[in-house]
Amino acid sequence: MSKREVFWLVTGYLAISLLIFVWTSLAKKQFSESWLEAMVNTRGRAKQLTSSPCAYAIAGEPNAAGQYVKLIVTCKDGAQSWNTFDTRAIKADTLETLLLEFHRINGISAETKNYQCDMDSAPIILTSKLQFPTTINCRYE
Amino acid sequence: MKTKFFFGLLLTITLFGGLLRLKNLATIPFPGQSQDEYSNTWVGLSLIQIGMPVGMSGVSGNLHRERIYINPDRIFQQTAAGDPMTIAYPWFDHPPLVGMITGSFAYLRGGRLFEDATSGVIRKPAVAFGIATIFLTGIVASTLFGNAVGLLAALFYAVSPLVTVTNRMIQAENFFTPLALLALYCWFQFAQKKRKAFIYLSLLPVIAAVLCKLSAFAFVLAGMLLLYRLTGKKWPAVLVGTAALAAFSWWAIFGVTLSPTAFWSVLTGNSARIYGIGFQAVAELITTTKVTGTKTISDGWVLASFISLFVLFFSKVKNKEWILVPSLCYLAVYLFFGGESYGWYRIPFYPFGFIALASLTVEIFRSAEIAGVFLFLIPLGVAAGKVTSPVGNWLTIWRVFPVVSVVLGYLFANKLVNRVLLALVFAAAIVVSLIYNLKIDISFWYQLY
Numbered sequence: 186m187s188k189r190e191v192f193w194l195v196t197g198y199l200a201i202s203l204l205i206f207v208w209t210s211l212a213k214k215q216f217s218e219s220w221l222e223a224m225v226n227t228r229g230r231a232k233q234l235t236s237s238p239c240a241y242a243i244a245g246e247p248n249a250a251g252q253y254v255k256l257i258v259t260c261k262d263g264a265q266s267w268n269t270f271d272t273r274a275i276k277a278d279t280l281e282t283l284l285l286e287f288h289r290i291n292g293i294s295a296e297t298k299n300y301q302c303d304m305d306s307a308p309i310i311l312t313s314k315l316q317f318p319t320t321i322n323c324r325y326e
Numbered sequence: 327m328k329t330k331f332f333f334g335l336l337l338t339i340t341l342f343g344g345l346l347r348l349k350n351l352a353t354i355p356f357p358g359q360s361q362d363e364y365s366n367t368w369v370g371l372s373l374i375q376i377g378m379p380v381g382m383s384g385v386s387g388n389l390h391r392e393r394i395y396i397n398p399d400r401i402f403q404q405t406a407a408g409d410p411m412t413i414a415y416p417w418f419d420h421p422p423l424v425g426m427i428t429g430s431f432a433y434l435r436g437g438r439l440f441e442d443a444t445s446g447v448i449r450k451p452a453v454a455f456g457i458a459t460i461f462l463t464g465i466v467a468s469t470l471f472g473n474a475v476g477l478l479a480a481l482f483y484a485v486s487p488l489v490t491v492t493n494r495m496i497q498a499e500n501f502f503t504p505l506a507l508l509a510l511y512c513w514f515q516f517a518q519k520k521r522k523a524f525i526y527l528s529l530l531p532v533i534a535a536v537l538c539k540l541s542a543f544a545f546v547l548a549g550m551l552l553l554y555r556l557t558g559k560k561w562p563a564v565l566v567g568t569a570a571l572a573a574f575s576w577w578a579i580f581g582v583t584l585s586p587t588a589f590w591s592v593l594t595g596n597s598a599r600i601y602g603i604g605f606q607a608v609a610e611l612i613t614t615t616k617v618t619g620t621k622t623i624s625d626g627w628v629l630a631s632f633i634s635l636f637v638l639f640f641s642k643v644k645n646k647e648w649i650l651v652p653s654l655c656y657l658a659v660y661l662f663f664g665g666e667s668y669g670w671y672r673i674p675f676y677p678f679g680f681i682a683l684a685s686l687t688v689e690i691f692r693s694a695e696i697a698g699v700f701l702f703l704i705p706l707g708v709a710a711g712k713v714t715s716p717v718g719n720w721l722t723i724w725r726v727f728p729v730v731s732v733v734l735g736y737l738f739a740n741k742l743v744n745r746v747l748l749a750l751v752f753a754a755a756i757v758v759s760l761i762y763n764l765k766i767d768i769s770f771w772y773q774l775y
Contacts, residue, residue: 186561194565198572205576209583212377220376225413229398229441241400245408274393274410290395290402 226289234294238325239264241291247271255320256287258300266291272317280304280321281311299326332473336464336480343484344457346763347493351453352446354491354771358401359618360670361411363496367443369417370429375438378584379425381417385599387591388414398441416584418592421577423537424498427451452500456493459500460484462507463677469514470645471685478684479677485759487709487766488615488625488669489676495617497670498539505531505538506545506652507677513549513566514648517556525553525562529569536573544659544674546570548652556647603664611660616669621774623766626708627759630701631679638682643689653678687752694744696735699728699751706755709762727751 228234235241239260247253249271258266268287270277277283284297302309302323309321358364365382372380383391393410395402402408431451432443463483468476483489493500512528515521532549535542550563581589604610612632615625635653638646656674664671690698707724714720731747 186565201572201576202579205579206583209377209580212373213584215375215377217376221372221378221380221415224372224375224438225380225394225396225440227439227441229439229444230436231444232397232400232441241403243395243402243408244404245402245406247409249409269408270395271393271410274395286395290397292397292400 228289228292232292234292236294237264238287238291238293238295238300238323239266240293242266243268243270243290245269247274249273251318253318254283254315256283256323257320258287258323258325260325278314279311280309280313280315283315283321284311284323295325300324301326332468332477335477336461336468339464339477339480339484340457340461343460343480343490344453346484346490346760347453347456349764350767351449351494352444353768354766355495355617355621356405356768356771357399357445358405359621360495360497360668361401361406363445363448364396364398364440364443365413365417366425366496366498367428367432367437367448368413368440369422369425370427371432371437371440371443372415372429373422373426374429374433378415379417379422380413380415381419381425382411383414383417383419383592384412385414385419385592385595387588387593387595388417389585389588390415396440399444416581416588418581418589419596420498420539421537421573422580423534424496424501424539427501428496448496449494452496453494455501455504456489458504459493459507459677462504462511463680466507466511466514466648466677467681467684469511470648470681471643472688474688475681475684478687479681481756482627482631482680482683483677485756485763486625486627486676486680487759487763488617488623488628489673490763491623491766492617492669492673495670497673499541499670499673502535502538502542502545503674503677505535506542506674509535509545509549509566510648510652513553513562514645516562517553520557525565528566532566532569533573536570537577540574541656541659541663541671543570544656545652547659548655551655552648552651599665601664602666603661604667607661607664607667608657610667611657611672611675616667616672618670619666619668621669621771623774624708624712626705626755627683628676628679629708630704631676631683633701633704634682634686635679637686641689643685646685649678649681649685691745691748694741694748696731696744696747698748699731699735702748702751702755703728706751706758709755709758713758713761713765 237260238258246269252272254270254272256268275286277286280302281297284300297311300323302321304319304321361382369379369381372378391412391414393412395410428448428451432448435447437443460480460483464476464480467479508531509528512524516524532546546566549566554563614622615628616622639650660671735744
């Protein structure tokens with residue numbers, strides 16, 4: 186290799202290094218927590234909404250001993266949706282926020298006011314604070 | 327073989343392989359069976375939009391980690407076991423090029439959100455690289471061993487059911503394998519023609535491959551060994567190695583600019599990953615045909631290809647080191663890095679194995695050695711077992727054909743008769759493999775374990 190070739194290779198390397206540094210520094214300034222939250226939490230275009238809360242369930246059991254909430258929804262036609270959430274992965278401290286998370290994940294367009302729920306067999310309202318672990322049974326009217 | 331005819335056939339095989347990969351693209355493997363597919367795309371989508379790589383990570387050391395339910399393709403209603411995902415940022419588990427490719431594709435297709443990354447969209451770039459691999463397998467093989475070997479190698483890569491399905495997945499191995507083949511082609515041309523341009527051309531795929539995944543260093547090592555041994559010069563090997571280090575340093579600049587602490591701790595966290603691949607890794611590599619960590623598709627072509635690699639090791643075929651050195655270097659890196667026994671880690675072996683199988687196939691036909699029938703019975707038998715039940719006329723043919731082959735083959739020792747028998751079993755293996763490919767749908771997938 187000639188010195189000229191080495192010079193051009195080193196120059197190219199340094200130019201690309203500088204470009205990456207400048208681009209990454211500028212891109213880093215774009216970062217916003219709220220934008221990330223929107224990207225992560227917003228329903229995708231391809232996910233079709235359903236008006237029935239019993240159409241889908243979050244299948245399986247998370248590895249979340251002592252940190253779970255089971256949500257069992259029964260619809261008018263007798264269909265049921267059994268869901269188990271890892272409470273470390275949902276932003277829910279009241280019944281309403283739990284139902285909104287349930288709607289977001291499963292792609293449900295339903296009114297939260299149409300649920301009648303019990304927590305560990307005691308009736309609760311939308312603003313009731315939740316204590317985990319727990320099991321919530323809801324009827325969707 | 328005329329060049330036009332060769333390229334016509336190679337393009338036909340490539341197109342055909344592409345169609346097989348596009349069929350059931352969005353459904354097989356089931357979306358979510360490897361959540362890495364989403365994670366890789368999220369890295370690109372987030373990098374493009376918010377300047378920060380965000381992806382799923384099992385490595386400790388990330389600055390921000392969050393458990394969350396993200397439900398693209400409704401995976402929580404299908405394949406997810408119930409555990410939420412853990413996303414982390416800045417994500418440095420691997421260099422970001424694969425994420426940039428798939429994320430850019432999803433972005434150009436209108437995807438802005440993590441749930442927009444659906445399998446039907448994001449798997450297309452992986453298939454494009456899979457198609458490129460068919461073509462490049464043919465080109466590399468024909469350059470090394472002649473056009474017949476090139477066409478056969480491309481055909482095997484195109485119709486192997488395991489490869490067809492695995493090529494749909496957004497895994498880095500699908501992206502750096504064709505880049506490694508391209509670099510290998512350039513290095514061979516340099517060794518033959520001594521034109522510097524080929525070395526400089528090879529630097530682009532080398533850099534891109536390293537920016538896909540660090541295990542691509544296996545091919546850098548292979549290139550350095552081949553160039554040093556076969557050209558007798560140090561500078562081409564040094565240049566290739568330096569280019570790979572330059573690529574690594576660009577990733578480091580990217581990482582350190584975003585967060586030096588996170589970059590360093592993920593790098594050290596990655597090196598402390600559990601060595602789940604185990605001591606049985608080599609035996610498993612040859613005898614099992616995994617797609618994901620759990621799903622396995624029976625595929626005799628892969629076993630036949632590994633047998634052929636061993637045959638090639640000890641043969642006197644010219645240019646064999648151009649296949650053997652990359653295979654052995656990748657095997658060494660596969661065993662060194664071996665995190666878990668996932669099917670996609672094996673992808674880079676397949677083109678080299680199929681080139682070896684193609685070389686052996688040509689040799690079998692040339693010598694009209696009837697024992698070759700038994701090599702093709704491996705893929706034929708495995709595929710036949712999946713497309714028909716072992717009863718009736720097909721079973722009778724299966725039982726009688728080997729007896730007839732051995733008796734006729736050694737009784738008459740006639741090359742024409744032997745070639746006819748070989749051609750029959752070879753053609754049957756290809757046709758039955760095609761039928762097998764077409765059968766791999768959702769119902770079939772449920773039967774696998």
